[in-house]
Amino acid sequence: MVAGCAEKGIPIEIVGSGSKRAVGRPIENAMTITTASLRGVTLYEPSELVMSARAGTPLSAIEAELAARGQMLAFEPIDIGPATGTAHGTQTIGAVFATNLSGARRIHSGAARDHLLGIKGVNGRAELFQSGGRVMKNVTGYDVARGLSGSWGTLAIMTEVTFKVVPWPETAATLIYLNLPDNIAVELLCAAMAQPVEVSGAVHLQAPLAARLSHPGLKTMSKSVTALRLENFSGAVTARKQKLKEALKVYGKALELDHRETLEFWSELRRLSVLPYRQTLLWRIATKPTMAAKLVQAIKRYMPAEALYDWAGGLVWLEVPATADAGTVEIRRAAAIHGGHATLIRAERSVRASVEVFQPLSPALERLTRGLKAAFDPAGILNPGRMYANV
Amino acid sequence: MTLSRLPEPDRGVLARSSAIVEDLVKLIGAESVIADEDGRRAFEADALTAYRRMPLAVVLPRSTEDVAKVLKYCHQNRLKVVPRGAGTSLSGGALPAEDAIVIGISRMNRILDVDFENRAMRVETGITNLAITEAVAAEGFFYAPDPSSQLACTLGGNLAMNSGGAHCLKYGVTTNNVLGLRMVLMDGEIVDIGGPYLDSEGYDFLALVVGSEGQFGIITEATVRILPKAESARPILLGFGSSAAAGSCVAAIIASGIIPVAIEFMDKPAIAVAEAYAKAGYPLDVEALLIVEVEGSPEEVNRLLADIVEIAKGFQPKVIEPATSPEHSAKIWKGRKAAFGAIGRISDYYCMDGTIPLSKMPEVLVQISQICAAHRLKVANVFHAGDGNLHPLILYDANNEDEARRAELAGADILKLCVSVGGCLTGEHGVGIEKRDLMGVQFSPADLAVQMRIKSVFDPQWLLNAGKVFPLEAAETQEAPAESAHRAA
Numbered sequence A: 001m002v003a004g005c006a007e008k009g010i011p012i013e014i015v016g017s018g019s020k021r022a023v024g025r026p027i028e029n030a031m032t033i034t035t036a037s038l039r040g041v042t043l044y045e046p047s048e049l050v051m052s053a054r055a056g057t058p059l060s061a062i063e064a065e066l067a068a069r070g071q072m073l074a075f076e077p078i079d080i081g082p083a084t085g086t087a088h089g090t091q092t093i094g095a096v097f098a099t100n101l102s103g104a105r106r107i108h109s110g111a112a113r114d115h116l117l118g119i120k121g122v123n124g125r126a127e128l129f130q131s132g133g134r135v136m137k138n139v140t141g142y143d144v145a146r147g148l149s150g151s152w153g154t155l156a157i158m159t160e161v162t163f164k165v166v167p168w169p170e171t172a173a174t175l176i177y178l179n180l181p182d183n184i185a186v187e188l189l190c191a192a193m194a195q196p197v198e199v200s201g202a203v204h205l206q207a208p209l210a211a212r213l214s215h216p217g218l219k220t221m222s223k224s225v226t227a228l229r230l231e232n233f234s235g236a237v238t239a240r241k242q243k244l245k246e247a248l249k250v251y252g253k254a255l256e257l258d259h260r261e262t263l264e265f266w267s268e269l270r271r272l273s274v275l276p277y278r279q280t281l282l283w284r285i286a287t288k289p290t291m292a293a294k295l296v297q298a299i300k301r302y303m304p305a306e307a308l309y310d311w312a313g314g315l316v317w318l319e320v321p322a323t324a325d326a327g328t329v330e331i332r333r334a335a336a337i338h339g340g341h342a343t344l345i346r347a348e349r350s351v352r353a354s355v356e357v358f359q360p361l362s363p364a365l366e367r368l369t370r371g372l373k374a375a376f377d378p379a380g381i382l383n384p385g386r387m388y389a390n391v
Numbered sequence B: 001m002t003l004s005r006l007p008e009p010d011r012g013v014l015a016r017s018s019a020i021v022e023d024l025v026k027l028i029g030a031e032s033v034i035a036d037e038d039g040r041r042a043f044e045a046d047a048l049t050a051y052r053r054m055p056l057a058v059v060l061p062r063s064t065e066d067v068a069k070v071l072k073y074c075h076q077n078r079l080k081v082v083p084r085g086a087g088t089s090l091s092g093g094a095l096p097a098e099d100a101i102v103i104g105i106s107r108m109n110r111i112l113d114v115d116f117e118n119r120a121m122r123v124e125t126g127i128t129n130l131a132i133t134e135a136v137a138a139e140g141f142f143y144a145p146d147p148s149s150q151l152a153c154t155l156g157g158n159l160a161m162n163s164g165g166a167h168c169l170k171y172g173v174t175t176n177n178v179l180g181l182r183m184v185l186m187d188g189e190i191v192d193i194g195g196p197y198l199d200s201e202g203y204d205f206l207a208l209v210v211g212s213e214g215q216f217g218i219i220t221e222a223t224v225r226i227l228p229k230a231e232s233a234r235p236i237l238l239g240f241g242s243s244a245a246a247g248s249c250v251a252a253i254i255a256s257g258i259i260p261v262a263i264e265f266m267d268k269p270a271i272a273v274a275e276a277y278a279k280a281g282y283p284l285d286v287e288a289l290l291i292v293e294v295e296g297s298p299e300e301v302n303r304l305l306a307d308i309v310e311i312a313k314g315f316q317p318k319v320i321e322p323a324t325s326p327e328h329s330a331k332i333w334k335g336r337k338a339a340f341g342a343i344g345r346i347s348d349y350y351c352m353d354g355t356i357p358l359s360k361m362p363e364v365l366v367q368i369s370q371i372c373a374a375h376r377l378k379v380a381n382v383f384h385a386g387d388g389n390l391h392p393l394i395l396y397d398a399n400n401e402d403e404a405r406r407a408e409l410a411g412a413d414i415l416k417l418c419v420s421v422g423g424c425l426t427g428e429h430g431v432g433i434e435k436r437d438l439m440g441v442q443f444s445p446a447d448l449a450v451q452m453r454i455k456s457v458f459d460p461q462w463l464l465n466a467g468k469v470f471p472l473e474a475a476e477t478q479e480a481p482a483e484s485a486h487r488a489a
Helices: A002-008 A059-068 A093-099 A144-148 A182-193 A234-247 A259-270 A289-300 A328-338 A349-354 A363-376 B011-015 B017-028 B037-041 B064-076 B129-139 B155-161 B205-209 B243-255 B268-278 B298-315 B326-346 B358-374 B401-420 B436-442 B445-458 B472-477 B482-488
Strands: A012-015 A031-034 A041-045 A050-054 A116-123 A128-132 A156-164 A171-178 A199-205 A225-232 A255-257 A281-287 A306-310 A315-320 A340-346 B057-059 B080-084 B100-104 B111-115 B120-124 B178-184 B190-194 B218-225 B232-240 B262-267 B288-296 B317-322 B348-351 B378-384 B392-396
Touching (some): A041 A059, A093 A156, A116 A144, A128 B445, A144 B205, A171 A234, A182 A234, A182 A289, A225 A259, A234 B298, A255 A259, A281 A289, A289 A315, A289 A328, B064 B100, B064 B178, B064 B218, B080 B155, B111 B129, B155 B218, B190 B205, B232 B326, B243 B298, B326 B348, B326 B392, B348 B401, B392 B401, B401 B436, B436 B445
Parallel strands (some): A012 A031
Antiparallel strands (some): A050 A156, A116 A156, A199 A225, A199 A306, A306 A315, B178 B218, B232 B288, B232 B317, B378 B392
16 A cells, blocks of 8 residues: 555555644645554563554553553653544554653653664555564664654554553652742752652643642642652652652642542643643743743743643643744744754644744754655655655 | 674775875874874774774864864765774674774763753763763762773763663663764764753654664764662672573562662573682572662662562572672672673683573573584673573683684574574674674564665765674665765755
8 A cells, every 4th residue: 555655656644543633734635544453462571561562552452451460651651632632542552652752751761762662664665664672672773663753654654563661650649839930840840850769750830720730729729830759669659758858848848649649640741631622822842951941931022821841841831822823933942042942732734734843953954854754755655744844 | 703704995995095194184183193003903903802904094083073074084085984982892893994994082082061950961972981970970960871891981882882781771771861962974064963851853863873883973972861879779699590590580570560770690600700700709509690789768778679589589599698788789799790801711702692582581591501502612691681681601712713613603593592582683782793694684674674774864875884784785785775865955
């Protein structure tokens, strides 16, 4: 099928469940290939912390199978379905790796790409190929599997992925600090990350976003929420909580969420439920944590904006009013000045067709990008233009 | 021991060598160019010493711009280039060629920025691995990947080979700890990939470049993650009556939900040699020894070690010896760390580096013994058990040509075995020259073509670290893609 399309130059839109279909530049006049029928876990060795699954396997099925053995995906894949107007909980494991969108635990455990061990796939030349394998340590040949993560289906169709899994921590707790301004909150998050207590989530929600949490105490306070997660066996969590509170006492008294509340709080963040689907724009900005609050402040000079800071400030989800150019100039300029890159996650199709959705690249990187695209997909038929024009 | 065929040098280039050296001196100064025979001799091999080739010249630049000038010149004159860090590669990754210029980055070893708040550090890539950690240790931080050559090896070499180490079970390997790179492409263009933030923009070029064995460009600067060091760490020594029992114990520890920072395995021959040399107090009446290290606060370490002892009891351990003091910890590690050197004192050895699924360990160890016996050779096993990364050391006499040849054949058989049970040829040392011709065992022609086309994107003329990673025949027939003129696009 890919061979036929390559020959005739027919564009192919690659779809798992379609939960991220509203992200990226629109793909014009394409036929659709779905991986949804490629289902099933093909290998699971709990004692080796490894699983393989066909690309169309729903993430929910994978997480259920892992949970039955007390394991999980460490990088806490984010579900952008609800924030972009599709259902939650439908994404496929292939899409998780093809987009490399990691959640809060990324700051401690690494990104989706860090857990990807191997893939099987089909490139735009209709060649079946594989890269990597099922073992943790593997430097045999180039790291093509990891290189395909975050390529949004523009280089190859993944048909099977093999990835690393980890044990669920025995218990989890969250420390909450209230009413801190952004800059002080990020300072707190960075200070916490420097402590040897393995903070596995470090977020700050501005007050309007905190009001959308479901936790009855937190949502009604009209205050910003700064949260730190600790995970380990229970004795360790208790001791580390004390240690962390002591180290952060200048920031005020901490509230605590227990194990159950902690699971609920962080799973809401995974679904971005504080950034529900609406007619506003949603940007995702990566930067140095210490620059995050300044970057948001700089954008606020030009437009109203509400921010969710994840990764101790290293990742900002920014909600801004809808405009024809999506605020692209101001937001990208702020990112350039403070160091970082910005991706437009939610916007009308017409806007996504007319602005750079993904961060524009330096001339050198752009040449390499076009070269890589041509190496995998010379006819330019796989998700053409989804990331960049003519890529 | 030279089974891998090396490409014939280009006689035209050799004939021009003195003119080339003059040009290089003009470009970056005489103090940065080594052209005399004695000087070049120091660069004729890396740690895979069976292969030696005198390079045409060696340049030791002091800046990214100097690297760019030299690469641009080599590109214009179609000269091959071999990048080099400290030359500690065990796979021949830094082996020169007679018609190639070696570009060594060892003089570029400055620390450019240490940013504790953002837990990142920017360095030139000639810095040694250990020097990165030493620069931040006083503040309680460390750089996680710790290859056993960390005293000497450079970050540049680590990036090229995606190096691991004993502690990567918990903290990952080089690719998991790098945020950004500055790299000079073969035509002299300088490209920045990623930055001081998590997750780079666009395609994941960091993933492709790390582990590309010096074939994509020369990396001159890097931003790496630094992490807060755990409060304390302590090992436990576990001795078993069989390798199978030790292997099952490792699987049981991991299945229980504990991720130790390191799980190291030694078999009986390795234990005997290491103990004789290091006096680490290892038991000599066991078939296999595990060193399992955990970290955290002292209370956490106690609890984890107690859990591990409980698990180990299910496998009839002959020895259970948790470290009781920092001195005791150091002693337990001393034998493991000295093992390679100790074995090297009694014999030449050929160190293999395949990785296998953990569940296959008992059968693979038996078969490794059988393979070596069939080649009339002895073998000792010292390896990272937590992630299945084997290091069989095949003992041989380097002065005995036949024995050396048999060692290389046995090594190839072992690596084929690793692939056949679901593993891979190399876990952390890289393909280099050594495993180049075995790539077809693990990869189909299509798999290799996918990789070779990526090489052509970065280096269309295949001048960087030529003759490595891919079987020569495959590389020689690899046509540059139609878009090799992609720069025109």
